Amino acid sequence: xxxxxxxxxxxxxxxxxxxxxxxxxxxxxxxxxxxxxxxxxxxxxxxxxxxxxxxxxxxxxxxxxxxxxxxxxxxxxxxxxxxxxxxxxxxxxxxxxxxxxxxxxxxxx
Amino acid sequence: xxxxxxxxxxxxxxxxxxxxxxxxxxxxxxxxxxxxxxxxxxxxxxxxxxxxxxxxxxxxxxxxxxxxxxxxxxxxxxxxxxxxxxxxxxxxxxxxxxxxxxxxxxxxxxxxxx
Numbered sequence: 001x002x003x004x005x006x007x008x009x010x011x012x013x014x015x016x017x018x019x020x021x022x023x024x025x026x027x028x029x030x031x032x033x034x035x036x037x038x039x040x041x042x043x044x045x046x047x048x049x050x051x052x053x054x055x056x057x058x059x060x061x062x063x064x065x066x067x068x069x070x071x072x073x074x075x076x077x078x079x080x081x082x083x084x085x086x087x088x089x090x091x092x093x094x095x096x097x098x099x100x101x102x103x104x105x106x107x108x109x
Numbered sequence: 110x111x112x113x114x115x116x117x118x119x120x121x122x123x124x125x126x127x128x129x130x131x132x133x134x135x136x137x138x139x140x141x142x143x144x145x146x147x148x149x150x151x152x153x154x155x156x157x158x159x160x161x162x163x164x165x166x167x168x169x170x171x172x173x174x175x176x177x178x179x180x181x182x183x184x185x186x187x188x189x190x191x192x193x194x195x196x197x198x199x200x201x202x203x204x205x206x207x208x209x210x211x212x213x214x215x216x217x218x219x220x221x222x223x
Contacts, residue, residue: 034211043113043200043214044152087152097142097212099152 003027004088009104012082018075020103022088025069030092033064035073036099037084044087044099047073078107111135113215115201121221127189130218132201133182138213139206141184143169143176146217147197155199158184159206191222 005023012018024033035047048055048062050071055062061074075082087102114133122128134141143155156166161178169176173192178184188195198219202212 041217043202043217044212046211046213049211097154099144101151 003031003090003098004100006086006088006100006103008101009106011106011108012075012078014080014107014109015077018073018078018082018105018107020073020075020086020088020105021070022073023070024088024090027068027090028092031090032092033062033068033071034089034091034097035060035062036087036089037082038087038102039081039084047086078105080107080109083107111213113201113203113213115199115215115218117218118216119219119221121223122191123223124192125190126222127187128191128195128220128222130186130199130201130220132184132186132203132215134184134201134203135213136182137205138203139181140204140210140212141178142202142204142212143184143186144200144202144214145197146200152200155186188220191220193222196221 032049032051034049036044038044048060050062064071085102085104087099089097091097116131139160141158144152146152155169156176157164158178175187198217200214200217202214204210204212
C-alpha cells in the first residue's frame with residue numbers, strides 16, 4: 001500500500017502556479033519525499049525530492065511541512081505540457097518506490 | 110542526452126508464447142528496476158538489480174517470469190508461458206546506485222497477450 005494520499009485530480013490554468021498536495025502522516029525519519037510525473041503513454045519522470053528542507057530545481061519546488069507529515073509540489077508557471085499524473089512517494093530504499101494512484105493534473109488554456 | 114532504452118516498444122503475442130523484453134540502462138548506472146503498469150494495479154515493482162545481481166524479485170510471479178542481467182548494458186525480462194493477464198506496460202528504470210536515488214525510466218514495452 002502506498003504511504004501517501006493525494007487528490008485524484010486537479011485543474012490549473014495555463015500560466016498559473018499548480019500546487020499539488022500530498023499527505024504522508026506516517027513518514028519515518030529516514031524517508032525521503034519524491035515526486036515523479038507520468039505524461040500519457042510515457043515512462044515516469046523524476047521531478048524532485050527532499051528530506052526536511054524545501055527544495056527547488058528547474059522544474060519545480062517542493063515544500064515540506066515542519067512535521068514532515070505533508071508536502072506540496074509547486075509548478076510555478078504551468079504549461080499545457082505539464083498535464084500529467086503526478087506521483088508523491090515516500091521511501092528510504094531505492095527498491096521501495098511504491099507508486100500510488102497519483103494526482104491527474106490538467107492544465108487548461 | 111542519456112536515456113534508458115527498451116525493446117520492443119510494442120508486442121502482441123498469443124497465450125502460451127514466450128515473451129522477452131530488453132532494457133539498456135543508462136551507461137554508468139548500476140541499478141536496474143523492472144516495473145509493470147496496468148489500469149487496475151497501477152505501477153508495481155517486479156524486480157531490482159544492483160551491479161547485475163538480483164536483490165529483490167518478490168514482486169515477480171516466479172513460475173513464469175524471470176529477470177536477468179547478462180551484462181552491464183542489458184537487462185531482460187522473460188515471460189514463459191505468457192497469459193492474457195500479463196498484458197500491461199512494462200517499464201525498465203536505471204539509477205546510479207548510490208543508495209537512495211532517483212530512477213530514470215525507459216519508454217516502456219506495451220505487451221498484449223491474446
